[in-house]
Amino acid sequence: MIMQNSITDIEGIAVGHWTDREAATGCTVVLCPQGAVAGVDVRGGAPGTREIALLDPVCMVQEVHAVVLSGGSAFGLATADGVMRWLEARGHGFDVGVARVPIVPAAILFDLGLGRADVRPDAAAGYAACEAAQTSQVAEGSVGAGTGATVGKMLGRDRALKSGVGMASRAWGDGARVAALAAVNAGGDVIDPTTGAVVAGARHSINGESGDLFGDTIGRVFGSAQDDAAATRWPGQKPMGNTTPMGNTTIVVVATNVKLSKTGATKVAQMAHDGLARTIRPVHTATDGDTIFALSLGEQPGDAGVVGILAAEVVAQAVVRAVQAAEGLHGVPAARDLGRNAK
Numbered sequence: 001m002i003m004q005n006s007i008t009d010i011e012g013i014a015v016g017h018w019t020d021r022e023a024a025t026g027c028t029v030v031l032c033p034q035g036a037v038a039g040v041d042v043r044g045g046a047p048g049t050r051e052i053a054l055l056d057p058v059c060m061v062q063e064v065h066a067v068v069l070s071g072g073s074a075f076g077l078a079t080a081d082g083v084m085r086w087l088e089a090r091g092h093g094f095d096v097g098v099a100r101v102p103i104v105p106a107a108i109l110f111d112l113g114l115g116r117a118d119v120r121p122d123a124a125a126g127y128a129a130c131e132a133a134q135t136s137q138v139a140e141g142s143v144g145a146g147t148g149a150t151v152g153k154m155l156g157r158d159r160a161l162k163s164g165v166g167m168a169s170r171a172w173g174d175g176a177r178v179a180a181l182a183a184v185n186a187g188g189d190v191i192d193p194t195t196g197a198v199v200a201g202a203r204h205s206i207n208g209e210s211g212d213l214f215g216d217t218i219g220r221v222f223g224s225a226q227d228d229a230a231a232t233r234w235p236g237q238k239p240m241g242n243t244t245p246m247g248n249t250t251i252v253v254v255a256t257n258v259k260l261s262k263t264g265a266t267k268v269a270q271m272a273h274d275g276l277a278r279t280i281r282p283v284h285t286a287t288d289g290d291t292i293f294a295l296s297l298g299e300q301p302g303d304a305g306v307v308g309i310l311a312a313e314v315v316a317q318a319v320v321r322a323v324q325a326a327e328g329l330h331g332v333p334a335a336r337d338l339g340r341n342a343k
Helices: 073-089 123-131 217-222 262-279 304-325
Strands: 014-020 025-042 063-070 106-108 165-172 176-185 189-191 198-200 249-258 291-300
Touching: 014 123, 025 073, 025 123, 025 176, 025 249, 025 262, 063 073, 063 123, 063 249, 063 291, 073 106, 073 123, 106 249, 165 304, 176 304, 189 262, 189 304, 198 304, 249 262, 249 304, 262 291, 262 304
Parallel strands: 063 106, 249 291
Antiparallel strands: 014 025, 025 063, 025 291, 165 176, 176 249, 189 198
């Protein structure tokens, strides 16, 4: 199996997007119909989730059959209903004797501030994403759950930059693999962890004429002990808080072919958050819903701690890829539109 730098490098996974560019919203389904051991870790202060409690290692159900990432704020959780219907129609789910019940955790991001706030992904969108699922050539950028995603909102909507969905994968040892898919809708800047450079974030110039497009937003908003006046450099702008105009949240699915228990998968999800901390500044704030799911498929031997270390790396790479692959939409430019940081 040739590596594609995609979450579908993990055998048994397919990914499908449903995209509405006019409304600037969408959803992404990560299908694992035959079942995957799963864990989750929620770090943001404003999450929107479904079927999270059953992923606790003490709970009975051992496997999930899909994970849905969606725009539309809490309305987008309805996408899981469509995914359940698609799976049930094909005989997948937890056998309860009289029926099979598909287990479909979900997490949402807030994208109602871009496009149309009255159009959100629903059950039909979730079903359509399943119909579109494939195991190769999965689209990245401003598609699916990343359609309305943006970053760099700490200085206001006028200075935000477009983001989207990104993926990355890595192999090691004798066939072990780990991969990630991230929908990045952060309030802060996205940092390249290898260089420390800001690759996408709040624009210093609304019209893009400034040569210094991105910089240290936190320093400019909040200042420092050496420069208490820094927070006043942007008249009329406020630090990120409840009035943030476009909302935040980065939601991620990590998958591996290493055989893990629910406890091991949960530890991987926890460690994978290090990848967000390396690439998003700030992250895990009160207005974020940052959530990472971890899936284990396959029988490859390995250690959860090693998987977690490498999971953090692929999450960081997926976050950077999300802003590099994004396209401008509804007047919000992407890094590639400004001629910088696009690869």
